[in-house]
Amino acid sequence: MPAKKDDVYGDHISNRFNDELLALKTRFLKMGGLVETQIDSAVKALIDGDGYLAEEIRAKDKMVDRMEMDIDEEAMLIIARRQPTARDLRLVISVIRMVADLERVGDEAKKIAKFAIKLTEEGQAPQGYVEVRNIGAHVMGMLHDSLDAFARLDSEQALRVMKEDKRVDEEYQAAARTLLTFMMEDPRNIPRCMSVMWVLRALERVGDHACNIAENVIFMVKGEDVRHTPMEEAERVVGR
Amino acid sequence: MSTISSAISSTMNPTVIKESDMPEADPKKTPIERPADTVIEEGKTVGVPLSDNPKFQLRNVEVFYGETPAIKNISLDIARNEVIAFIGPSGCGKSTFLRCLNRMNDSIDSCRIKGSLQLDGQDIYDSKRDVVELRARVGMVFQKPNPFPKSIYDNVAYGPRIHGLANRKSDLDDIVENSLRKAGLWNEAKDRLDAMATGMSGGQQQRLCIARAIAVSPEVVLMDEPCSALDPIATARIEELIAELSESYTIVIVTHSMQQAARVSNRTAYFHLGHLVEVNDTSKVFTMPEHELTESYITGRFG
Numbered sequence: 001m002p003a004k005k006d007d008v009y010g011d012h013i014s015n016r017f018n019d020e021l022l023a024l025k026t027r028f029l030k031m032g033g034l035v036e037t038q039i040d041s042a043v044k045a046l047i048d049g050d051g052y053l054a055e056e057i058r059a060k061d062k063m064v065d066r067m068e069m070d071i072d073e074e075a076m077l078i079i080a081r082r083q084p085t086a087r088d089l090r091l092v093i094s095v096i097r098m099v100a101d102l103e104r105v106g107d108e109a110k111k112i113a114k115f116a117i118k119l120t121e122e123g124q125a126p127q128g129y130v131e132v133r134n135i136g137a138h139v140m141g142m143l144h145d146s147l148d149a150f151a152r153l154d155s156e157q158a159l160r161v162m163k164e165d166k167r168v169d170e171e172y173q174a175a176a177r178t179l180l181t182f183m184m185e186d187p188r189n190i191p192r193c194m195s196v197m198w199v200l201r202a203l204e205r206v207g208d209h210a211c212n213i214a215e216n217v218i219f220m221v222k223g224e225d226v227r228h229t230p231m232e233e234a235e236r237v238v239g240r
Numbered sequence: 241m242s243t244i245s246s247a248i249s250s251t252m253n254p255t256v257i258k259e260s261d262m263p264e265a266d267p268k269k270t271p272i273e274r275p276a277d278t279v280i281e282e283g284k285t286v287g288v289p290l291s292d293n294p295k296f297q298l299r300n301v302e303v304f305y306g307e308t309p310a311i312k313n314i315s316l317d318i319a320r321n322e323v324i325a326f327i328g329p330s331g332c333g334k335s336t337f338l339r340c341l342n343r344m345n346d347s348i349d350s351c352r353i354k355g356s357l358q359l360d361g362q363d364i365y366d367s368k369r370d371v372v373e374l375r376a377r378v379g380m381v382f383q384k385p386n387p388f389p390k391s392i393y394d395n396v397a398y399g400p401r402i403h404g405l406a407n408r409k410s411d412l413d414d415i416v417e418n419s420l421r422k423a424g425l426w427n428e429a430k431d432r433l434d435a436m437a438t439g440m441s442g443g444q445q446q447r448l449c450i451a452r453a454i455a456v457s458p459e460v461v462l463m464d465e466p467c468s469a470l471d472p473i474a475t476a477r478i479e480e481l482i483a484e485l486s487e488s489y490t491i492v493i494v495t496h497s498m499q500q501a502a503r504v505s506n507r508t509a510y511f512h513l514g515h516l517v518e519v520n521d522t523s524k525v526f527t528m529p530e531h532e533l534t535e536s537y538i539t540g541r542f543g
Contacts, residue, residue: 013540083499085526085538223528 017082021091024074025151028095028102031067032147035102036140038064038109039206043136046116046199047129054120057113064106071099090223094216098150101209105143108202108209115195127182127189128196131175135203138168142210149214155221158214159238163231168207175200280515283313286530287520288507291319295460295490296341301355303336303345310336312514313355318460323482323491325501325522328511329537334494337511338462341492342378343371359460376403379453383465385445387437387452392429395437395448396420399456415455422488423451424481443474450481454489461485463493467500479504498538502526510534 012018038057045054075096078084084092142161149157179193179200215227218238226234283300294317303311311333318324318341326334336345343364345351357364364374376399388395396416399405406412416433420426425447437448446466453461463482467475482491482504495501501508501522508525510518510533518531529535536542 013542017540085498085502086529086535088539089527 027071035105042109042112049120051117051120054113054116061106061110068099068103090220094220098213098216101212105206105209108206111202112199115199128179135171139203139207146210146213149217153221155218155238158217161214162211165211172204285516286518289316289519291317295320297358299356304352306350314516323486323505324507325505326494326509327501332511333514334511338494342375376456378460379458380462381449381466383468385449387445387448391434392437393433396451396455419451419455423447443470460490
């Protein structure tokens with residue numbers, strides 16, 4: 001019986017290669033954590049009307065961008081130095097792809113923060129905020145779960161994240177209809193509701209990025225690329 | 241064989257993790273185990289070890305040095321015109337297995353071979369077989385270039401002369417030229433065919449050995465770490481050559497370089513302690529190997 005492995009990325013003969021791969025994983029997860037916080041704070045800033053928090057988010061986005069560049073560079077150096085194969089290769093390739101998604105999520109947080117400032121300055125009733133809170137919680141859960149799936153190499157969890165995307169789309173459509181109603185009731189609601197629409201759009205995008213991360217986790221674990229394939233295909237790959 | 245016993249203990253625990261190595265940031269939850277083959281079953285090979293209409297058909301091959309088993313029940317087909325790479329840690333048996341294919345092991349007194357080894361459907365080890373003729377059909381290139389202490393011309397012409405492949409000098413000249421061209425050595429050698437072969441660089445000598453092997457019109461060329469003694473440029477030239485040669489010959493190459501196996505071969509066979517663990521398309525072996533041991537080896541988690 002083989003020994004139980006706590007981390008399948010353990011124990012290269014070259015300790016430094018080992019450390020490099022673990023460092024890459026760790027940095028990626030750190031960036032994931034930062035981006036999760038950014039989205040969480042952005043939604044909070046909007047709902048609480050916290051302009052100060054919103055400004056912080058916009059400033060912190062520079063850190064997110066920096067992390068993307070650093071991780072990309074480190075991944076490239078690993079390829080140049082080590083010519084990784086098999087699971088190491090899939091890890092490095094996946095991280096390169098996923099940091100792009102994380103950086104975009106960071107941008108969405110910045111966008112939401114921008115609207116938080118705008119809406120706070122304009123005052124007025126918080127229409128559509130329930131939807132923002134709900135969809136926000138939903139996609140933040142997806143993002144968290146996709147990062148967790150990466151950390152634990154859990155392709156089944158990644159698949160579950162992918163399946164949530166459809167539900168988010170439905171919630172988004174429903175929210176859009178509600179906001180449309182507000183706008184039709186009173187044209188003075190339009191500017192405000194449009195801003196909220198953009199926020200919801202940004203959140204829906206966060207869900208898409210969480211899905212992309214999940215697809216890459218499946219690639220990493222199972223070795224098959226499930227991007228742009230129907231759900232049944234991803235189910236087959238995960239079930240292998 | 242102390243290396244074997246220490247290698248056995250490393251296969252009991254293919255990856256040994258120390259708790260103290262875990263970084264703080266890793267989540268405390270246990271990761272999902274990857275369901276992959278992790279044990280060696282005697283005689284069982286993962287992947288696609290067999291093919292249709294093979295050049296070599298090898299079944300239940302066992303090789304012993306005295307009482308010690310070096311090859312344990314291996315079955316493998318080698319397809320026509322393929323390049324297949326044998327990889328594995330030192331002492332795994334890949335060179336021993338290679339040498340069975342043209343009976344080079346005959347020269348080792350203590351070596352015994354069991355099982356069925358067929359070339360084009362005929363038993364290689366049939367006592368009525370002409371070993372010399374077999375070794376013309378199945379040529380070999382060795383790790384250290386070993387040109388004869390003769391001229392470049394005579395090195396290449398030696399085999400055809402012995403095998404009576406050319407009656408006239410002009411025929412022999414043609415064979416020498418064709419072989420040197422195929423080996424990518426003609427331009428460098430054509431103006432000094434009478435020069436001593438030992439005066440050439442390592443890379444040139446190795447290409448000369450390849451020319452020598454193909455001068456007798458083999459069907460198969462066996463290569464035992466042909467680039468180990470060469471610099472990167474000479475290595476790259478020989479790898480290019482292998483790709484060209486595979487159009488005319490079947491090639492079996494033993495290599496210690498993972499990248500080389502990935503670059504030159506169609507299929508890769510992973511050997512481990514005398515077992516054939518996995519055979520698969522090379523691109524699959526290096527992106528998503530089926531067996532845990534294969535992955536551990538190629539990613540450098542043990543060797």
